[in-house]
Amino acid sequence: MYKTDVRGKLIDGEKSLSQISQEILAPIDAKVPRWWYVAMGVSLVMFAWGARSIYITLTVGIGSWGVNNTVAWGWAIINFVWWIGIGHAGTAFSIFLLILRQKWRTAINRAAEAMTVVAVFCAALFPLMHMGRSWLFFYVFPYPNTRGPLWVNFNSPLFWDFVAISAYLLISASFWYFGMVPDFATIRDTTKSKVKKAVYGFFSFGWTGSSKEWLRYEGLAFVLGGIAAVLVVSVHSIVSTDFAASIEPGWHTTLFPPYFVVGAIFSGFAMVLTLVTLMKKLYGMGDFITENHVDAVCRVLVFISLIMGTAYITEIFIAWYSGSEYEMYTFFKNRITGEYAMQFWGMFIFNAIMPQLFWSRKVRRNIWVVFIISLLINLGMWFERFNIVITSLSKNYLPASWAEYHPSMVEIGFFVGTLGMFSAGVLLFFRFIPQIAISEVKMISKYNTQQTDHLKPGHHDYE
Numbered sequence: 001m002y003k004t005d006v007r008g009k010l011i012d013g014e015k016s017l018s019q020i021s022q023e024i025l026a027p028i029d030a031k032v033p034r035w036w037y038v039a040m041g042v043s044l045v046m047f048a049w050g051a052r053s054i055y056i057t058l059t060v061g062i063g064s065w066g067v068n069n070t071v072a073w074g075w076a077i078i079n080f081v082w083w084i085g086i087g088h089a090g091t092a093f094s095i096f097l098l099i100l101r102q103k104w105r106t107a108i109n110r111a112a113e114a115m116t117v118v119a120v121f122c123a124a125l126f127p128l129m130h131m132g133r134s135w136l137f138f139y140v141f142p143y144p145n146t147r148g149p150l151w152v153n154f155n156s157p158l159f160w161d162f163v164a165i166s167a168y169l170l171i172s173a174s175f176w177y178f179g180m181v182p183d184f185a186t187i188r189d190t191t192k193s194k195v196k197k198a199v200y201g202f203f204s205f206g207w208t209g210s211s212k213e214w215l216r217y218e219g220l221a222f223v224l225g226g227i228a229a230v231l232v233v234s235v236h237s238i239v240s241t242d243f244a245a246s247i248e249p250g251w252h253t254t255l256f257p258p259y260f261v262v263g264a265i266f267s268g269f270a271m272v273l274t275l276v277t278l279m280k281k282l283y284g285m286g287d288f289i290t291e292n293h294v295d296a297v298c299r300v301l302v303f304i305s306l307i308m309g310t311a312y313i314t315e316i317f318i319a320w321y322s323g324s325e326y327e328m329y330t331f332f333k334n335r336i337t338g339e340y341a342m343q344f345w346g347m348f349i350f351n352a353i354m355p356q357l358f359w360s361r362k363v364r365r366n367i368w369v370v371f372i373i374s375l376l377i378n379l380g381m382w383f384e385r386f387n388i389v390i391t392s393l394s395k396n397y398l399p400a401s402w403a404e405y406h407p408s409m410v411e412i413g414f415f416v417g418t419l420g421m422f423s424a425g426v427l428l429f430f431r432f433i434p435q436i437a438i439s440e441v442k443m444i445s446k447y448n449t450q451q452t453d454h455l456k457p458g459h460h461d462y463e
Contacts (some may be wrong), residue, residue, distance in 0.1 A: 014362035017442050020288075021186055024436050028187065035282070036427060043424040050417005053410045058130050063239040064410045071393045071405035079415050080126035081239055082166070083422075085264035085273050085381065088232050089171070093223045095175070095232065104296050106440035107288045111275045112268075113176035114433070118425035119271075120169045122148045122418040127161050130416070157242040164235040171231055175224045180218070181207050197427050221251075236264045243388065246449040249326040250335075250392040253318070259311045263381060266304045266351070270377035273297050275426065277371040286438050291365055298370060300332055301377070309352030326397060334391045339404070343383045348379025 056064050067074040128134050137401065142152050142163045152159050185207035187200040240260035243251045273294070280289045316336070319327040335344040354376055355361045364370065395402050431436070 007187060014137070020442055021190065021438055023442070024285075024288070024434050024438050025190065027430065027435065028432065029191070029429070032431065033282075035440050036431065040424060040427050043420045043427065046420025047424060048420075049419075050415075050420060053413035054125070054129060054415060056410050057069050057413075057414070058134060062130070062132055064405050064408060066408040066411055068403050068405065070396065070401050070403040071390060073389050073393060074405055074417055075407045075411040076126045076130045078124050078382070078389050078420065080130075080161075081260075081385045081389075082118050083123035083126070083418065084239060084269070085236065085267045085385075086266060087116045087123060088168070088264040089259075095228045096194045104293055106443070107285075107290075107293055107320040107335070107436050108272060108276050108297070109440075110433075110437045111181065111279060111429075114426065114429040115171065115268075115271060115275060116172045117169070117176055118422050118429075120165060120172065122170070122422050123424075124165050125418060126157065126414075127165075131158070145275050148223045160238045160242065164238045168231050168235045171228045172226065174227055175221075176222070178217070178220060179437060180433060181205055183434045183437065185209065186438055187434070232265075233261055236261045240401060248387070248392045249324075250319075250330040250398060253315070255311065255318075262304060262307050262311070263384060266301070266308055267381035268379055269297060270299055270381075271306065271373045273301070273370060273374040274378070277367055277374070281431070283430065283435065288441060294367065294370055295361075295364045300345065301355050302358045305352055305355035309348075312348055312352060321462065329395070329449065330392055334395055335387055340387065340391050341392075343386050347380050347383035347387055350376045351384065354380070397432065 022264055065076070066072055128137055131137060139150075140159060142159075181204055184200045185205035188197055188204050191197050191200070211372060237257040237260065240256040244253060244256040246252060276289050276293065276297070279285045280294075316331055319331040322328075334340055354373055357369075357373065363373075369424075390405050413439075
């Protein structure tokens with residue numbers, strides 16, 4: 001449990017409830033800073049490149065990508081799994097800590113949930129474009145039709161991905177939106193702008209803050225949290241089964257479902273850490289996102305990093321112990337050494353070794369070092385998906401069909417476009433939505449003040 005007297009307050013400064021509302025809502029009412037326009041401009045340029053790449057894919061076809069007969073899955077599937085992993089862990093951060101009643105989550109959960117929704121939208125674009133005839137995407141929907149009737153192939157991984165993405169997007173968006181209703185009502189009641197009062201009043205659903213509403217609100221949060229907790233595990237297990245159901249060397253393993261779930265949580269927690277450090281520095285939210293919050297996330301990343309390192313070593317050991325020449329070649333000749341060694345060692349160093357720096361308190365308390373390591377972890381997780389997809393496909397059982405894979409500029413532009421889409425979505429979130437859950441922080445403020453103001457020697461304060 002989080003001990004306030006040992007690890008410090010969760011809110012710095014003695015703030016009244018009205019001060020909390022004013023400081024958290026300040027970015028919405030304040031003049032938009034110049035750096036925001038610059039960042040949004042860069043994001044839109046990146047998104048425009050991605051839109052052009054999508055247009056080329058739709059008009060020319062998948063042949064505009066670098067995929068070939070051997071490597072039929074290229075950057076599209078790599079980036080799909082990478083984005084869906086970031087999206088999953090955003091909700092996992094909020095959901096699991098809610099169910100476990102960890103009160104330090106309250107200043108970070110809003111950003112994590114926003115990150116989830118935008119990341120899932122980015123992820124959904126890749127299988128949509130990979131269909132080839134994207135305008136027939138509704139064929140994936142299992143509904144009564146006049147085409148025979150022609151039903152979907154329920155054994156197809158493409159159908160699994162559709163069910164996974166749609167279910168997860170629905171539940172995560174619902175959880176995120178309903179969590180913002182009390183804050184929208186706060187903006188409605190405090191703003192002087194008639195336009196904002198009307199807009200935020202519409203989205204607040206007539207929230208009055210009565211006891212009955214709060215009881216239903218908290219009950220709904222736990223119900224949605226319970227459903228989402230199951231989805232976090234099941235959805236990425238489905239994505240991993242896309243690979244594990246194959247007999248390709250390096251894929252046919254029962255390790256994949258837990259390996260993918262833990263990896264998704266790992267990359268998502270790292271992205272949450274990236275966002276909260278930006279919120280802390282760019283928007284002056286240091287009183288609400290304290291060093292203790294960053295410290296807690298870093299400790300979680302150390303633990304998950306040890307799991308990831310164990311998984312990597314286990315994969316290598318199983319490949320060696322199996323005696324299979326195909327598994328041995330994939331791991332020892334095509335990953336650890338060979339043309340894809342850089343991606344393998346980048347994955348291993350950034351995911352299993354670099355986070356071990358968080359054992360040092362000085363590192364955990366240096367916000368810029370934490371920011372850089374969080375970016376490197378996400379790069380390492382991208383390398384992991386590259387290793388899984390490309391190294392197994394480029395050299396399969398038939399040497400005559402071996403082929404190298406190099407992404408085309410269309411694929412690169414597509415990925416850059418989703419990065420622009422993600423950053424633009426995050427910037428809009430920073431601008432128009434309270435970055436921190438006001439109502440939850442107020443509850444922590446009351447608890448934090450009462451407990452820390454009356455601590456006595458020998459007394460332990462548990463949250």
